[in-house]
Amino acid sequence: MPSTTARKKEQSTSSDRPLALLQWYDRHRRRLPWRAAPGEASDPYRVWLSEIMLQQTTVKAVGPYFEKFVARWPDVTALGRASLDAVLRMWAGLGYYSRARNLHACAVAVMREHGGVFPDTEEGLRALPGIGPYTAAAIAAIAFDRRTMPVDGNIERVVSRLFAVEEELPQAKPLIQQLAATLLADSRAGDSAQALMDLGASICTPKKPACSLCPLNEDCTAGAQGTQETFPRKAPKKSGTLRRGAAFVVTRGDELLVQSRPEKGLLGGMTEVPGSDWLAGQDDATAKQQAPQLKGLSRWQRKVGVVTHVFTHFPLELVVYTAKVKVRTRAPEGMRWVPIATLADEALPNVMRKVIAHGLGL
Numbered sequence: 001m002p003s004t005t006a007r008k009k010e011q012s013t014s015s016d017r018p019l020a021l022l023q024w025y026d027r028h029r030r031r032l033p034w035r036a037a038p039g040e041a042s043d044p045y046r047v048w049l050s051e052i053m054l055q056q057t058t059v060k061a062v063g064p065y066f067e068k069f070v071a072r073w074p075d076v077t078a079l080g081r082a083s084l085d086a087v088l089r090m091w092a093g094l095g096y097y098s099r100a101r102n103l104h105a106c107a108v109a110v111m112r113e114h115g116g117v118f119p120d121t122e123e124g125l126r127a128l129p130g131i132g133p134y135t136a137a138a139i140a141a142i143a144f145d146r147r148t149m150p151v152d153g154n155i156e157r158v159v160s161r162l163f164a165v166e167e168e169l170p171q172a173k174p175l176i177q178q179l180a181a182t183l184l185a186d187s188r189a190g191d192s193a194q195a196l197m198d199l200g201a202s203i204c205t206p207k208k209p210a211c212s213l214c215p216l217n218e219d220c221t222a223g224a225q226g227t228q229e230t231f232p233r234k235a236p237k238k239s240g241t242l243r244r245g246a247a248f249v250v251t252r253g254d255e256l257l258v259q260s261r262p263e264k265g266l267l268g269g270m271t272e273v274p275g276s277d278w279l280a281g282q283d284d285a286t287a288k289q290q291a292p293q294l295k296g297l298s299r300w301q302r303k304v305g306v307v308t309h310v311f312t313h314f315p316l317e318l319v320v321y322t323a324k325v326k327v328r329t330r331a332p333e334g335m336r337w338v339p340i341a342t343l344a345d346e347a348l349p350n351v352m353r354k355v356i357a358h359g360l361g362l
């Protein structure tokens with residue numbers, strides 16, 4: 001007579017996986033602000049907005065931003081009518097600002113070219129600004145129930161463990177995509193995808209996955225081998241070279257000197273205090289030579305310590321200098337004074353928030 005475990009194993013075959021996942025999802029789905037209630041149709045605007053915000057950002061960080069956006073711009077046409085500056089300001093702090101510019105461009109395109117209605121195919125969605133293959137698949141599946149499986153980091157982890165995929169990422173992506181597609185149920189494609197995302201986020205976590213609670217644990221290769229945490233296999237990371245520079249915090253009474261970064265490039269269009277170039281191997285003296293020139297400026301004071309920040313491709317270290325000028329001193333060309341009390345309204349990236357806090361001792 002077969003043992004209970006063996007019997008369970010016989011019962012849980014690979015063809016059961018999509019169903020087991022959906023049953024688990026119906027009981028344990030996460031409540032997320034952008035997610036439709038069970039049985040309700042998804043709103044493509046909310047799905048799209050959340051997917052763009054969630055790129056390289058956590059659910060926890062996105063939540064408040066998502067609520068602020070939908071309260072101010074309840075549909076894609078309202079967002080398309082907003083100014084880019086207003087969108088960047090609302091986005092400030094969420095990082096990876098090219099997403100905010102693409103978000104706005106996409107809303108404008110949907111409003112002007114599609115009458116305010118999102119295309120309902122992956123192909124149509126991919127033609128829009130800021131929507132790559134993953135996001136197109138996610139929106140198509142979740143908002144329009146198209147039979148496609150978007151593969152994010154959570155799904156990559158679950159699938160690579162379930163099938164013990166030995167190939168390293170990123171080369172393993174096509175194989176993982178193929179295997180993930182086998183987990184799609186015949187209907188409810190969006191729920192299949194969200195079930196896998198939730199499973200990865202809550203049970204099949206990077207460290208110490210809770211395999212005993214997993215609906216796929218009878219049928220998981222890495223789980224059976226006890227090698228879960230070694231998947232997905234990854235090629236060792238190359239970190240970028242450290243760049244160094246200086247930032248100049250100049251105050252005029254209770255105002256701060258700022259400028260806008262060029263529209264194109266890193267942190268395009270965002271607000272910053274004047275600063276030097278950010279270069280590998282730059283010494284402090286060279287960076288300081290790029291300080292702004294203002295009439296009647298007090299001596300530059302170097303703040304103790306440095307501000308560090310890690311961008312996707314490189315870590316950055318900034319020395320912060322402070323100085324004061326007299327009331328009525330004019331801002332150099334291209335720069336402006338803003339009241340320190342209203343800095344929260346500026347589109348300040350996180351690195352600049354750190355610089356200003358360090359410079360002003362906030």
Ligand code: SF4
Binds near residue numbers: 162214222
């Ligand atoms: S059994 Fe464990 S390792 Fe396998 S999919 Fe479930 S949680 Fe992940």
